[in-house]
Amino acid sequence: MRKQVNQSRRHFIKQSITSTGGLALGFFIQTSTEANTSTATQKSFIPNIWLEIESNGLITIILTQSEMGQGVMTSLPMLVAEELDANWEDVQVKQAPVDPVYGWQGTGGSRSIRKGWEPLRKAGATARAMLIAAASKKWGVDRKHCKPENSYVFNKLSGIKISYAELVPEAIKEPLPDKVTLKNPNDFQLIGKPIPRSDIPTKVNGKAMFGIDVSVPNMLYASIIHCPVFNGKFISYNKAITKQIPKIKHVILLENAVTIIASDYWSTVQARDKINIEWDYGEFASRNSKTIHNDFIKAKNKPGKIHRDDGENDDFLRNNKQAITSVYETPYQAHATPEPMCCTASVANGKCEVWVPTQQPTGAFKTASKITGYADENIKIHTTLLGGGFGRRNIQDFVTQAVQLSLKTGKPIKLIWTREEDIQHDYYNPATYHQLSALLGTDGLPTNWYHKLIGTNYSHGALDLPYNISNLRMESVDVRTGIPLGPWRSVSYSYNVFATECFIDELAVKAKEDPVTYRLKLLKDVPRLSKVLEVAASKAKWNSKSRPNIHQGVAITASFGSYVAQVADIIIDKNKLPQVKKITCAVDCGTIVNPDTVIAQIESAIVYGLTATVKSCVTIKNGRVEQSNFHDFHLLRYDEMPEVEVHLIKNQYPPGGIGEPGLPPVAPAVVNAYFQATGKRVRKLPIT
Amino acid sequence: MSSLNKTFIVNGRIHNYAVEDDIPLLWFLRDTLGLTGTKYSCGIGLCGSCMVLVDNKAVNSCQIKAASVANKSIITIEGLSQNSYSSVQQAWIDEQVPQCGYCQSGQIIAATALLDNNPRPSSKQIDEAMSAVLCRCGTYQRVKRAIHRVINSQSSKS
Numbered sequence: 001m002r003k004q005v006n007q008s009r010r011h012f013i014k015q016s017i018t019s020t021g022g023l024a025l026g027f028f029i030q031t032s033t034e035a036n037t038s039t040a041t042q043k044s045f046i047p048n049i050w051l052e053i054e055s056n057g058l059i060t061i062i063l064t065q066s067e068m069g070q071g072v073m074t075s076l077p078m079l080v081a082e083e084l085d086a087n088w089e090d091v092q093v094k095q096a097p098v099d100p101v102y103g104w105q106g107t108g109g110s111r112s113i114r115k116g117w118e119p120l121r122k123a124g125a126t127a128r129a130m131l132i133a134a135a136s137k138k139w140g141v142d143r144k145h146c147k148p149e150n151s152y153v154f155n156k157l158s159g160i161k162i163s164y165a166e167l168v169p170e171a172i173k174e175p176l177p178d179k180v181t182l183k184n185p186n187d188f189q190l191i192g193k194p195i196p197r198s199d200i201p202t203k204v205n206g207k208a209m210f211g212i213d214v215s216v217p218n219m220l221y222a223s224i225i226h227c228p229v230f231n232g233k234f235i236s237y238n239k240a241i242t243k244q245i246p247k248i249k250h251v252i253l254l255e256n257a258v259t260i261i262a263s264d265y266w267s268t269v270q271a272r273d274k275i276n277i278e279w280d281y282g283e284f285a286s287r288n289s290k291t292i293h294n295d296f297i298k299a300k301n302k303p304g305k306i307h308r309d310d311g312e313n314d315d316f317l318r319n320n321k322q323a324i325t326s327v328y329e330t331p332y333q334a335h336a337t338p339e340p341m342c343c344t345a346s347v348a349n350g351k352c353e354v355w356v357p358t359q360q361p362t363g364a365f366k367t368a369s370k371i372t373g374y375a376d377e378n379i380k381i382h383t384t385l386l387g388g389g390f391g392r393r394n395i396q397d398f399v400t401q402a403v404q405l406s407l408k409t410g411k412p413i414k415l416i417w418t419r420e421e422d423i424q425h426d427y428y429n430p431a432t433y434h435q436l437s438a439l440l441g442t443d444g445l446p447t448n449w450y451h452k453l454i455g456t457n458y459s460h461g462a463l464d465l466p467y468n469i470s471n472l473r474m475e476s477v478d479v480r481t482g483i484p485l486g487p488w489r490s491v492s493y494s495y496n497v498f499a500t501e502c503f504i505d506e507l508a509v510k511a512k513e514d515p516v517t518y519r520l521k522l523l524k525d526v527p528r529l530s531k532v533l534e535v536a537a538s539k540a541k542w543n544s545k546s547r548p549n550i551h552q553g554v555a556i557t558a559s560f561g562s563y564v565a566q567v568a569d570i571i572i573d574k575n576k577l578p579q580v581k582k583i584t585c586a587v588d589c590g591t592i593v594n595p596d597t598v599i600a601q602i603e604s605a606i607v608y609g610l611t612a613t614v615k616s617c618v619t620i621k622n623g624r625v626e627q628s629n630f631h632d633f634h635l636l637r638y639d640e641m642p643e644v645e646v647h648l649i650k651n652q653y654p655p656g657g658i659g660e661p662g663l664p665p666v667a668p669a670v671v672n673a674y675f676q677a678t679g680k681r682v683r684k685l686p687i688t
Numbered sequence: 689m690s691s692l693n694k695t696f697i698v699n700g701r702i703h704n705y706a707v708e709d710d711i712p713l714l715w716f717l718r719d720t721l722g723l724t725g726t727k728y729s730c731g732i733g734l735c736g737s738c739m740v741l742v743d744n745k746a747v748n749s750c751q752i753k754a755a756s757v758a759n760k761s762i763i764t765i766e767g768l769s770q771n772s773y774s775s776v777q778q779a780w781i782d783e784q785v786p787q788c789g790y791c792q793s794g795q796i797i798a799a800t801a802l803l804d805n806n807p808r809p810s811s812k813q814i815d816e817a818m819s820a821v822l823c824r825c826g827t828y829q830r831v832k833r834a835i836h837r838v839i840n841s842q843s844s845k846s
C-alpha cells in the first residue's frame with residue numbers, strides 16, 4: 001500500500017511511495033455529474049487516479065473508468081505518458097479498486113477524456129519535474145540542461161543519460177513542484193497519433209474477461225424471470241420444478257421477479273419453460289403504445305417547463321396562423337448490449353464480493369452495502385470488461401438481484417439474464433412527441449421558433465439549438481407512463497436533434513433554400529459548427545448531382561463538447577424505403593488524443609443511430625414490451641452497413657467527448673435525404 | 689434425460705464427458721470446459737456471438753446439442769492459433785476492429801470459416817457470411833477491411 005508523504009491542495013495531487021519504494025502520485029478526475037467534486041475540495045483531498053513509477057521502470061496508471069470499447073484504457077494513459085515523456089512500452093494500466101472514499105467512480109456522458117485532459121497531463125508533468133529534479137541533483141547541473149525523453153533524462157552538457165527507473169529512489173524524496181508547465185501542443189509526441197488499443201489483443205483470442213465469464217469456486221447459476229407486465233405481482237409457480245429438474249437448487253422470489261438457481265446455467269434455462277409462474281398483471285396490463293400516445297396528446301396542452309425563452313414569444317404563440325408547424329415522434333429504444341445483463345456476487349462470512357460489468361462501480365458498491373449492511377471495508381467490487389454499455393450499465397438492477405440471491409442462498413451466484421429479459425426489462429430511451437412551430441421573416445430565415453417536447457424533461461438537443469433565432473422558446477411536459485426509462489447513447493440529443501434537424505430542413509424547403517446554405521446563414525455565431533458543416537458538404541460532394549440515383553440529406557449537432565455534421569447518401573429501394581449507402585461525417589472534437597479511437601467511436605455511434613432510424617423500436621402491448629429478441633428487435637447487419645467516411649478537424653481546443661456526439665445527426669440526415677428522394681417528410685421513427 | 693459418456697475433440701484436445709442429450713454446445717463449452725471466449729448473446733441463433741467451427745464450418749453453438757458433435761473437430765476462438773495469432777486474428781488487430789469485443793469471437797470464427805473454405809470470396813459471399821454476426825458497436829466497416837487485408841495478403845503470397 002501507499003504511504004502518504006506529501007500533498008498539494010493547490011494542485012490536487014497527493015504524493016506517496018508505493019509498497020516497493022516507487023513514486024506514486026494521486027490525483028482526481030471528475031467522473032460523474034454527481035456532486036462528487038466535493039472530495040476534491042475537502043481539506044484532505046482524496047485522489048481517484050494514481051500514477052506509479054517503480055524502480056524497475058514500470059509505469060502504472062490506475063484508472064477508475066470502465067472499458068466498454070471506447071478505448072479509455074489507452075487514451076487516458078496517453079495523456080499521462082505524453083507529459084511524462086515516457087516510453088509507451090513502459091506504460092501499463094490497472095483498474096482501480098472501487099471505494100467510496102474515491103468519490104463517485106463511473107463512466108458515461110462522454111466525459112473521460114474531457115475531464116481527464118488537465119489532471120492527467122498535470123500528473124505526468126509533475127512526475128517528470130520530480131525526475132528532472134532528481135537528475136539535476138545527481139549530476140550537479142541546472143535543470144534546464146536535463147532533457148526527458150523516452151523514459152530517460154538526458155544530460156545536454158555531457159550527453160550521458162539516466163533511466164527513470166534509476167532515478168525513482170531519488171525522485172521520491174523530491175517535494176511536489178509548486179507549478180508545472182504543460183507541453184505546447186506542437187511538441188506532442190503521443191497525443192494525436194493513432195496508438196493501438198491495449199484491450200484489443202485479448203479481444204481477438206477469447207481471453208478477454210467479461211462479466212459473463214466470471215467463475216468463482218462453488219458458484220451457482222441463476223436465471224431470472226421478471227413479471228412480463230411492468231409493475232405486476234407474483235402469485236404462484238410450479239413447486240415441483242425442483243423435482244422435475246434435479247439440478248435446480250432454489251427458486252427465490254425477488255421484487256417483481258422469480259429466480260431459478262441451479263448448479264449449471266443450462267438447467268435454469270430449461271426450467272424457465274416448466275416453472276409456470278402465475279402473475280397478477282394489475283392495471284398496467286391495459287397499457288399499450290396507443291394509450292401512451294394518447295397520454296402525450298393530452299399532455300401537449302398542459303403548460304410546460306420552460307427551458308429557454310429568448311426574445312418575445314407570447315404574441316407568436318397566441319396568434320400563429322402564419323406559422324409552419326410539425327409534429328415529430330420517436331419510439332422507445334432498448335440498449336441491446338451484446339452481453340446481456342449479468343453479475344456475480346458472493347456474500348459469505350461477513351464479506352461481500354461482486355464481479356460486474358458496470359458503468360457505475362460506486363453505484364454497485366453502494367448497492368451491495370445497502371443490501372448487506374456491511375461496513376465498507378468488507379465490500380469489494382471488481383469491474384470486468386463490459387460487453388457494451390451505451391448507458392444501460394449505469395443502472396444497478398442486476399447488481400441488486402445478484403447480491404440479494406447470494407445473501408439468501410449463502411452461495412456465490414452468477415446471474416445471467418436471457419436476451420428476452422434484457423430486451424423486455426430495460427430502462428428505455430423514452431418515447432417522445434415534439435410540437436414545433438416557426439415563423440419565417442421576409443429573408444426566409446426564422447424569426448420565431450417554438451419547441452414543445454412531450455414525454456420527458458430531458459431537453460438537451462432542443463434548448464441548446466445552435467441557430468441564431470431572435471425569438472425562441474423551448475419547453476417540455478414530462479409524462480409518467482410507468483415504462484422504466486434510462487440514459488441511452490447520446491441521451492436526449494438522440495430524440496431532440498431528430499426533431500430540430502428535420503424541422504430546420506422543412507424551413508429551408510419552405511424558404512426555397514439549399515439546406516446547407518440555409519443552416520450556414522443561421523450559424524454565423526458558431527464557427528466550429530459552420531466549419532464541420534462546410535467540410536462534410538464538400539467531402540460528400542453536396543449538390544454535385546453527378547449521381548442521379550443518390551439523394552442526400554444533412555444534419556448537424558453540437559453535443560458533449562464536440563461538433564459533428566453528417567451527409568447521408570441514400571437510394572430508394574424497391575419497397576420505397578431508404579437504403580443508406582454512405583455517411584460522410586466531419587468532426588471537431590477539439591484536440592484529438594487517439595485519432596483512430598475517435599474515428600471508431602464515430603463509426604460506432606453512426607451504426608447505433610442508424611439502427612434506431614431504420615431498424616429497431618420498442619412498442620408496448622398489454623402492459624409489456626412486444627419485442628423480445630433479435631427477430632423482432634432488429635439490429636443493423638453487415639450487409640446493411642453504409643460506407644462511413646470520417647473527417648477530423650484539427651485544432652488545439654480542449655478535447656470534447658466522442659462516445660456520443662456521432663449519433664444525433666444520423667436520423668435527421670437520413671430522413672432529410674428521404675425527403676429529397678421522395679418529397680415525403682417522415683416525422684416518426686423508425687422508417688420501416 | 690440420459691447422460692452418456694462421449695468423446696469431444698475441442699481445439700485438438702480430447703475430452704471424455706457424460707453430457708445430457710439436450711445441453712447446447714455453447715453451455716458445454718463455456719460452463720463445462722471453461723472455454724468462455726464463445727459468447728452467449730441471443731440464444732436463438734440470430735446473432736452469431738456463439739459461433740464455433742465444427743469440421744471447419746461456422747455454426748451457432750447455441751443451436752446445436754453438444755452430444756451431436758461428439759467425435760467431430762470443434763474449434764473455438766481459443767483454438768484458432770496455438771501461439772500468437774492466426775492471419776484473421778492478426779488482421780483484426782491490424783485494423784483495430786474490436787470495440788467492446790463481445791461479438792468478436794463470432795466475427796473472427798465466421799471470417800475464418802469463410803476464408804478457409806474460399807480464399808477469394810466475392811463481396812456477396814462476404815456479405816452472406818458476415819451478416820450472420822451482429823455487432824452492436826458497429827465495427828462492420830473494420831471487419832470488411834480486415835477480411836480484405838487477409839485476402840490481399842494471401843493473394844500476394846501465392
